[in-house]
Amino acid sequence: MKQPSRSFQQIALVFVATSLFAGCSQEAEVEEELLRPVRSIMISSMESVEVKEFPAVIDAAQKANLSFRVSGKLQSLMIKEGEMVEKGESVAQLDPTDFEIRLKDRQASYDVARSDYERARKLVDKGAIARAEVEALKAKVSTAGSQLESAQKELEYTILTAPFSGRIARRYVENYEEVSAKQEIVSLQDTSTLLVKMELPESVLVRARADMKNGLFYARFNAIPGQQYPLTLKEVSTQIDESNQTYTVTFDMAAVNDRLILPGMSAVVRAEQNIPISDLVRIPAYAVLEDNNGRFVYVVSDQGNGVGVISRREVSTGELSKVGLVITTGLAVGDRVVTAGMSQMTEGMKVRLQEGAAR
Numbered sequence: 398m399k400q401p402s403r404s405f406q407q408i409a410l411v412f413v414a415t416s417l418f419a420g421c422s423q424e425a426e427v428e429e430e431l432l433r434p435v436r437s438i439m440i441s442s443m444e445s446v447e448v449k450e451f452p453a454v455i456d457a458a459q460k461a462n463l464s465f466r467v468s469g470k471l472q473s474l475m476i477k478e479g480e481m482v483e484k485g486e487s488v489a490q491l492d493p494t495d496f497e498i499r500l501k502d503r504q505a506s507y508d509v510a511r512s513d514y515e516r517a518r519k520l521v522d523k524g525a526i527a528r529a530e531v532e533a534l535k536a537k538v539s540t541a542g543s544q545l546e547s548a549q550k551e552l553e554y555t556i557l558t559a560p561f562s563g564r565i566a567r568r569y570v571e572n573y574e575e576v577s578a579k580q581e582i583v584s585l586q587d588t589s590t591l592l593v594k595m596e597l598p599e600s601v602l603v604r605a606r607a608d609m610k611n612g613l614f615y616a617r618f619n620a621i622p623g624q625q626y627p628l629t630l631k632e633v634s635t636q637i638d639e640s641n642q643t644y645t646v647t648f649d650m651a652a653v654n655d656r657l658i659l660p661g662m663s664a665v666v667r668a669e670q671n672i673p674i675s676d677l678v679r680i681p682a683y684a685v686l687e688d689n690n691g692r693f694v695y696v697v698s699d700q701g702n703g704v705g706v707i708s709r710r711e712v713s714t715g716e717l718s719k720v721g722l723v724i725t726t727g728l729a730v731g732d733r734v735v736t737a738g739m740s741q742m743t744e745g746m747k748v749r750l751q752e753g754a755a756r
Contacts, residue, residue: 432704436737437697440678440730447670453595453616455650457660459561459587464579465491466554474572476583482559489582491555503548507541512537565585566660586660591650593628595666596643602633607608612670616650618662625667626650647692678742679721679729683713684736686736694728697750707735707746 469491476488514534520526567584570576593616615625628648637644648666652658685692692712697705710732715723728734733750735742 432747432749433738433741434751435697435705435735435742437705437733437735437749438680438684438752440680440728440734449668451595451597451666451668452664453593453664455504455658455660455662455664456592456594457563457566457586457588458590458592458649459563460566460585460660461560462581462584463488463557463559464581465489465557465576467491467551468493468497468577469533469555469575471570471574471576473722474570474582476565476568476569478565478568480565482560482563482565482585484562486559487555487556488559488565488585489587490590491576493552493555495731496552498556500548500552502543503541507538508547510534510537510541528717531535557582559585561585561587562589580607581751584630588659589652591652591658592631593648593664593666595639595646595648596641596647598643599637602644603644613649615667615669616648616664618658618664621656626653645691677715678724678730679718680724680734681736682717682722684723684734684739685712685722686739695739696728697733697735697748699733699750700747701748703750705748705750707744710743 409495472490472492474489476482482488514531517526517534521528521531545662563585563588565588567585569581569583576582612630614630616628617625627649631647631649634645645653680694684694686694690711692699692714693709694712696708696710699705710727712727713725715725717723
């Protein structure tokens with residue numbers, strides 16, 4: 398068989414190469430067209446954050462001024478200001494000598510009264526003693542028993558214990574002093590959680606109370622710049638403070654482990670409330686086009702994997718403001734609107750999504 402000429406082979410190779418190049422070029426153009434990147438924005442409901450700040454004061458979750466229930470001389474004062482104590486731990490003790498003597502005397506009186514009564518009770522059956530005398534001796538036993546119990550309690554009251562775990566905030570007496578019953582000895586505060594209290598005038602409380610449960614509240618301190626601590630609304634007083642005509646609003650605040658925040662310190666309560674600006678849809682004015690059929694925008698439906706499909710959407714517009722052009726009909730929250738390259742858009746075009754406005 399006769400071999401084809403060299404020139405014919407060269408022409409064939411050129412034709413094949415040209416065809417392949419043209420095909421690749423067309424595929425590249427198609428791919429580029431289908432995946433044209435476009436910028437778009439998602440329409441969302443517009444809100445503004447209303448922020449108000451109020452002065453406040455830190456308080457302890459529990460606090461108590463501890464005192465003895467009896468008078469006496471301090472024998473030992475076991476604590477210092479700032480120390481932590483546990484519930485039931487001894488804080489101070491009176492000299493128990495006088496109370497122990499009184500207890501022994503009351504015990505002896507009770508024993509005598511009890512003995513007299515028991516002896517008389519045996520004699521009454523023999524007629525050797527009147528029943529009225531027995532009843533009188535029985536009453537003496539009861540009285541002596543009450544006095545004995547009182548002496549026992551008084552001895553117990555010579556030891557002052559912490560009713561709850563907390564920190565000794567202040568000590569009002571020194572050791573070996575004579576103290577009277579109900580005289581304040583120490584102030585105990587539970588700072589495992591803190592209270593933040595602020596005073597609101599009537600006019601502010603009336604407007605704010607309806608939104609308090611939905612707001613976000615934080616405490617910040619001038620001595621701790623850049624930090625704020627979340628608060629939980631605890632209660633709102635309904636009794637006005639006659640001295641300043643305000644109502645007390647109280648928040649719970651968790652203890653801060655790395656900072657020493659104590660009752661009496663000043664704070665600022667920051668109240669944040671999301672306020673809807675409007676239910677109207679607003680978009681950049683340059684995203685709206687117009688032709689003989691009226692005003693319209695290009696909307697992208699997300700197909701996943703960063704790919705979207707273009708569609709035309711007729712719209713009606715309202716007034717233009719600093720936050721955008723009002724769209725009265727045609728768009729809703731959740732729609733994605735093309736904001737750049739609209740002149741190159743066609744119905745049904747596939748594009749690669751990019752977030753953001755054109756400028």
